[in-house]
Amino acid sequence: MGIIRKYRFMILRRSSQLSLMFLFFAGNAYGWSVLKGNLSSSRIMDEVPLSDPFAILQIFAAGSIVSSEALLGALTITTFFAIAGGRVFCSWVCPMNLVTDLANRLRRTFRIDSAGKSWWMSRNTRYWVIGIGLIVSLFMGVAAFEWLSPVSMLHRGVIYGMGAGWAAVLSIFLFDFLVIKNGFCGHICPLGGFYSIIGRFGLFRIRHHKGKCTLCMKCIEICPEKQVLSMVGKKDGMVLSGECTNCGRCIEVCDDNAMKFGMRYISKIT
Amino acid sequence: MGDAREEISEEIREETNGRRKFLIETVRGLGFAVTGGLVWSGFIEGKKAYPFILRPPGAAPEESFLVRCTKCGMCVEACPYDALILASPGDERPVGTPYLMPRERPCYMCKDIPCMKACPTGALDKSLVSEKDGHGKAKLNINLAKIGMAVIDRENCIAYWGIQCDACYRVCPLIDKAITVEYTRNERTGKHAILAPVVHSDACTGCGLCERACVTKKASIFVLPRRVAMGESSERYIRGWDIKDEQRLEGVSPETKTVTPRSSKDPLEYLNKGDF
Structure with a gap:
C-alpha cells in the first residue's frame, strides 16, 4: 500500500499516457473510434475535433489558413491545458516523457551527475526554438517543427510504424541520459515551451x-x-x-x- | 588623487565590461539562432524537394498540401483498402504525410472518398473532387481526382511489342476514357495488329490500378505526379482550331518578355544583315 501511495501520481500519469497511446493505436489498428488520429490532430468518437495548437500556429506562420474544424480543435486543446495549468501535456500525455523519464532515472542510478561538471544549456532555449521555428515556418512555407519533431515521430511511430524514427528517439534518450539532465524536455522542446506559456495561469x-x-x-x-x-x-x-x-x-x-x-x-x- | 582616478577607471571598465558582455551575449545568441534556423531550413528544403510522391485524392497542389497537412494520419486510418501510407522517418519523403504506392496497393476510388472526408485541415480539399449536380448542389465525384497520371514505357510494354496484353486497359475504372487501345498494323509480321494502350491525361485520375495490374516484372505503366509527368505549353502556342484553347490568350499581354541576343534586334535588321 505504501509503495502505491509513494508512486500515486506516477501510476496515474503512466496510466494516462499509456491508455491515450493505446486508444490512438487502436484507432488505427482495430478501427476503434474513441480516439482517431494522433497528437497533431484527432477526433473523439469521430465527432469532437482536437488539434495541436502549436502546429496550427506554425501553419498560420507559414501563411496558410486551416479549416474551422482544426481551428476549433486547437482552441479546445488550448482551453483545456490553460485551465489545467502548467505543462500537464508534457507529464500526463506526451509519449516522449516515458523516454526522458527513463533516461533521468538511469542518470540517477548511474550517478552521471557526480562525475563532475556537465554541459550547460539555458532553459530559455525552448522559447528561442519557438521563435526560430515560427520564422523558419514563415520562410519555408511549412510548419517547421512538425517536420522534425521527435515527439510526433515517436507518437506516429507507435500508431503507424516507426521507420527510422527510433533513431530520433534513441538520440533524445542518449542526450538526456548522458549529455544534459532533462536536456530535451526541460531545455529544447518548443512544444513544452509552448505549453509553459499556455499553462502559465492555470x-x-x-x-x-x-x-x-x-x-x-x-x-x-x-x-x-x-x-x-x-x-x-x-x-x-x-x-x-x-x-x-x-x-x-x-x-x-x-x-x-x-x-x-x-x-x-x-x-x-x- | 591617484586612488580616485583608479577607482573611476575601474568603474568605467566594469561598466564597459558589462555593456560588452551584454552585446557579446546578444550577438552570440543571435548567431546561434541564425545557425539553427539555417540548418533547420536546409533540412526542410531537402525533404520538400522529393518530387515523386503521389498524394491521396483531393490533395491540394503539393505546396499548399504540405503547409496544411498536420500529419495526423486520419486519412490513412480512413482508407478501407489500407492503400495510403504515412511517411515515416527514413522514407525519404516529407515525414508524417500520406502517400500512395500503386504497385503495392492502388487507390480503389471509393465513391464517398473517406480519406478526404477524414482530413481535418483541408489539405485534402473537398472542392477539388466535387462538381455541381443538376440542382446546383455540390456532389462528390471521385473521377475528378488528380492523384497523378499514368505513363507508359513503350519500349517495355509487351503490347507495344505486338504481344496481346490489355491488362491495364481492362482494369482501368475509366476504361475507354483514361486508357484506350489503338490498333496499328504490325509491320514486322505484316499480318498482325498491335493493340497498344494509350493514356489520356484529361480523364486519367492516377489511381494506379493499371500500374498494379501490369504484367511486366517492373511495371511498364506507372503513375507519376502530374507536375512531373506533364509538360506545359506557353500561352503563345494556341490550338487556333479550338475555341476553348483560344481562351488561354485572354489577359495575355502582347509585349514579349523574352529577350535573346537575336530578339533584341529589329527582325528586319536581323534578316538584312544576313548573319543567320
Whole structure:
C-alpha cells in the first residue's frame, strides 16, 4: 500500500499516457473510434475535433489558413491545458516523457551527475526554438517543427510504424541520459515551451508548506524543472511558473507532507 | 588623487565590461539562432524537394498540401483498402504525410472518398473532387481526382511489342476514357495488329490500378505526379482550331518578355544583315 501511495501520481500519469497511446493505436489498428488520429490532430468518437495548437500556429506562420474544424480543435486543446495549468501535456500525455523519464532515472542510478561538471544549456532555449521555428515556418512555407519533431515521430511511430524514427528517439534518450539532465524536455522542446506559456495561469498548482519542510531537498533533486521550486524551505507559496509539468513527483518524494496539489485562486496557500 | 582616478577607471571598465558582455551575449545568441534556423531550413528544403510522391485524392497542389497537412494520419486510418501510407522517418519523403504506392496497393476510388472526408485541415480539399449536380448542389465525384497520371514505357510494354496484353486497359475504372487501345498494323509480321494502350491525361485520375495490374516484372505503366509527368505549353502556342484553347490568350499581354541576343534586334535588321 505504501509503495502505491509513494508512486500515486506516477501510476496515474503512466496510466494516462499509456491508455491515450493505446486508444490512438487502436484507432488505427482495430478501427476503434474513441480516439482517431494522433497528437497533431484527432477526433473523439469521430465527432469532437482536437488539434495541436502549436502546429496550427506554425501553419498560420507559414501563411496558410486551416479549416474551422482544426481551428476549433486547437482552441479546445488550448482551453483545456490553460485551465489545467502548467505543462500537464508534457507529464500526463506526451509519449516522449516515458523516454526522458527513463533516461533521468538511469542518470540517477548511474550517478552521471557526480562525475563532475556537465554541459550547460539555458532553459530559455525552448522559447528561442519557438521563435526560430515560427520564422523558419514563415520562410519555408511549412510548419517547421512538425517536420522534425521527435515527439510526433515517436507518437506516429507507435500508431503507424516507426521507420527510422527510433533513431530520433534513441538520440533524445542518449542526450538526456548522458549529455544534459532533462536536456530535451526541460531545455529544447518548443512544444513544452509552448505549453509553459499556455499553462502559465492555470488552476492546478503545486503548493509548498514551509512549516513542514525539513530541507531534505528531495523535491529539488527529483524535479525536472527545479527552477520552479525556488520557494522551497524559504516561504509558503504556490509554484506559479508555467514550466512546472504538474507531474507531482515532488509530492511523492516529500516525507514531510510539505508539498501538495492545490487550486490556484481557490485554495489557500498554506 | 591617484586612488580616485583608479577607482573611476575601474568603474568605467566594469561598466564597459558589462555593456560588452551584454552585446557579446546578444550577438552570440543571435548567431546561434541564425545557425539553427539555417540548418533547420536546409533540412526542410531537402525533404520538400522529393518530387515523386503521389498524394491521396483531393490533395491540394503539393505546396499548399504540405503547409496544411498536420500529419495526423486520419486519412490513412480512413482508407478501407489500407492503400495510403504515412511517411515515416527514413522514407525519404516529407515525414508524417500520406502517400500512395500503386504497385503495392492502388487507390480503389471509393465513391464517398473517406480519406478526404477524414482530413481535418483541408489539405485534402473537398472542392477539388466535387462538381455541381443538376440542382446546383455540390456532389462528390471521385473521377475528378488528380492523384497523378499514368505513363507508359513503350519500349517495355509487351503490347507495344505486338504481344496481346490489355491488362491495364481492362482494369482501368475509366476504361475507354483514361486508357484506350489503338490498333496499328504490325509491320514486322505484316499480318498482325498491335493493340497498344494509350493514356489520356484529361480523364486519367492516377489511381494506379493499371500500374498494379501490369504484367511486366517492373511495371511498364506507372503513375507519376502530374507536375512531373506533364509538360506545359506557353500561352503563345494556341490550338487556333479550338475555341476553348483560344481562351488561354485572354489577359495575355502582347509585349514579349523574352529577350535573346537575336530578339533584341529589329527582325528586319536581323534578316538584312544576313548573319543567320
